[in-house]
Amino acid sequence: MTPYYADEAVTLHHGDALDVLRTLPDASVDAVVTDPPYGLADHHPRVIATALAAWLAGDRDHVPDGKGFMGRNWDRFVPPPALWDECWRVLKPGGHLLAFAAPRTADLMGMSARLAGFEIRDGIDWVFASGFPKGQDIGKAIDRMRAEDRPAVLRITAYLAEARRRVGVTHKAIDDAFGFNGMAVHWTTQKRAACVPTVEQWERLRGLLGFDNEMDAEVARLNGRKGEVGKNFAAREVVGSRHAGLGAGSSSVFLRGAAGVDERGHVAITAPASDAAKRWHGWNTSLKPAREPIIVARKSTGFNTTAANVLEHGTGALNIDACRTTAGQDYRNKCASVVGLDSNRNGDAYGECAREDSAHPDGRWPTNVVFGHDCPDQCRPGCPVGELGETARFFPVFRYEAKATSAERPRVNGVAHPTVKPLDLMRWLVRLVTPTAGTVLEPFAGSGTTAEACALEGLHCIAVEREADYLPLITARLTKALQPALDLGAVA
Known part of the structure; x- marks a missing residue:
């Protein structure tokens, strides 16, 4: 080739x-x-x-x-x-x-x-x-929900559930018709996961279930509100601001012009408005990368x-x-994203982040090795790694x-x-x-x-x-x- x-x-x-x-x-x-x-x-x-x-x-x-x-x-x-x-x-x-x-x-x-x-x-x-958190703030997500639309959503899903029951079409048959896996349940449930089909999906469902146009206007109205936030989100009180940058070590992306970001590159910090959002304030869907x-x-x-x-x-x-890891590699002040560096006895610590009880290549356990000190002064007699540099004992x-x-x-x-x-x-x-x-x-x-x-x-x-x-x-x-x-x- x-x-x-x-x-x-x-x-x-x-x-x-x-x-x-x-x-x-x-x-x-x-x-x-x-x-x-x-x-x-x-x-x-x-x-x-x-x-x-x-x-x-x-x-x-x-x-x-x-x-x-x-x-x-x-x-x-x-x-x-x-x-x-x-x-x-x-x-x-x-x-x-x-x-x-x-x-x-x-x-x-x-x-x-x-x-x-x-x-x-x-x-x-x-x-x-320098990873940027990509999870969803649960408190904000709850306030964004259009709680005021919930009764109308449940009326539509109840209407579809009755139409499905009347003609005897299964959830699986609906999913198969759309190429979905489990979506039909969301269109016919009265539980939290209830949702309204798009206008196009509504018309295709009419062909499967044979219902009339009684709910057409409501389906169109709710679809027109998609993308809007609920009234609770608009009621959140601004309590401060933070910079919208991606943090140290990034390429200084400030997201100016994005929704909610002002000309200084700051984004507002808001307090939860609804009782449910207050209950889940501070919860998220993922860790920081x-x-x-x-x-x-x-x-x-x-x-x-x-x-x-x-x-x-x-x-x-x-x-x-x-x-x-050698003394020439400066890891000081860069260990915050590693949990448990203090006395973790796993031999993979570095920098001047904490006192360590760390494994030596010869299998012995030095006591409280402190970075910046000469290894032979901190270890048992006969420590073989002094000439390799103060942090060179660590394996990758x-x-x-x-x-x-x-x-x-x-x-x-x-x-x-x-x-x-x-x-x-x-x-x-x-x-x-x-x-x-x-x-x-x-x-x-x-x-x-x-x-x-x-x-x-x-x-x-x-x-x-x-x-x-x-x-x-x-x-x-x-x-x-x-x-x-x-x-x-x-x-x-």
């Missing part, structure tokens, strides 16, 4: 990852480091169960329909086992897979890789503090011991010393790295990628699992961060990207990354 772009460090292919990987030789790459689609579509559990059943039955490339992150079709589900089958095949024995995932779909990502033969060895958390798990898996077949495999293939082990359990800055988000012809990973994070990851001068496979190149990381670390990267719009982003990134080396060569 002719690559889209190639130099000494990177070979970039344009095409579907599964198609391209099938052209690569067996056992030809040392590691797979990838940022695959997270599959954030809101699939019903039955859809997920159907996908798992299909995979187990041998339909290994089954992917449900839907749209995921920002409505993107490519993010409708996690990669199926067929993709990981090919990753497993092209990896050398003992080769590692590092795959990013979302907290809510990491179980599916891991299962898909397991079904391809990967052994899940561990996990790393990418921790960041602050971590993404990285699955650590290995092709654990074809060898007897890791030591022998390293000598034969150069793969199977993790380069811990090249990825320790999690990695704090702020989200990619605007400088790391290339834009070409008005196109930018929505899910760019930080370059330093990707350099750290490829170092962890790839032998010197080894080859890394990235089946989902995106904007090319993994490819650039490999180039800067002296590794070779085979990258694949399906979306043509992103190819110029990758080549622009690589040209910029390699330019200093080219300039030095010209001077020499």
Whole structure:
């Protein structure tokens, strides 16, 4: 297959990852480091169960329909086992897979890789503090509800329930007619989930249930109110304001001009109006995004011991010393998004955030190691890690790295990628699992961060990207990354 772009460090292919990987030789790459689609579509559990059943039955490339992150079709589900089958095949024995995932779909990502033969060895958390809360404020949501419309809504659902009963049409038959799964119950219930069909759906329901035009005007009126907030929301008292920015480390997006944001970039803080909203004030639907798990898996077949495999293939082990937390990495004041750093005895703390009881590589437990002090003064006699630096004793359990800055988000012809990973994070990851001068496979190149990381670390990267719009982003990134080396060569 002719690559889209190639130099000494990177070979970039344009095409579907599964198609391209099938052209690569067996056992030809040392590691797979990838940022695959997270599959954030809101699939019903039955859809997920159907996908798992299909995979187990041998339909290994089954992917449900839907749209995921920002409505993107490519993010409708996690990669199926067929993709990981090919990753497993092209990896050398003992080769590692590092795959990013979302907290809510990491179980599916891991299962898909397991079904391809990967052994899940561990996990790393990418921790960041700049995630913007995306949950729903329950108190506000209650006040937004048009409680004054509730009696009219229940009259319409009662009317539809009677029409359905009269002609003997089941809820399933209604759902099947619309291609829905459970919507008919919402149109005919008197419970909290009752809702009014759209005008178009109302007309289609008339054809199924044969009702008259008695409720037509009310259905049209309620549909005309969709998007409006309830009177309780308008009655909320303004008690303060806050900045609408996305927080430190972000690209200073202030959302000026958005609804509720003034010319200073401030948004009003309001107090709940209704009794129900007061009851649920301070409740939300999700946590603040602050971590993404990285699955650590290995092709654990074809060898007897890791030591022998390293000598034969150069793969199977993790380069811990090249990825320790060192004194040069300043994590001070950046640990707020990690719960339980104080005396958690898990060996994954860093920075001057708290006193730690942390695990040493030799298995002993130092007492209250305080960052900024020399390790030998704090540990038992014979502590072996003093010469490695005050924080170098820590293994890579999690990695704090702020989200990619605007400088790391290339834009070409008005196109930018929505899910760019930080370059330093990707350099750290490829170092962890790839032998010197080894080859890394990235089946989902995106904007090319993994490819650039490999180039800067002296590794070779085979990258694949399906979306043509992103190819110029990758080549622009690589040209910029390699330019200093080219300039030095010209001077020499």
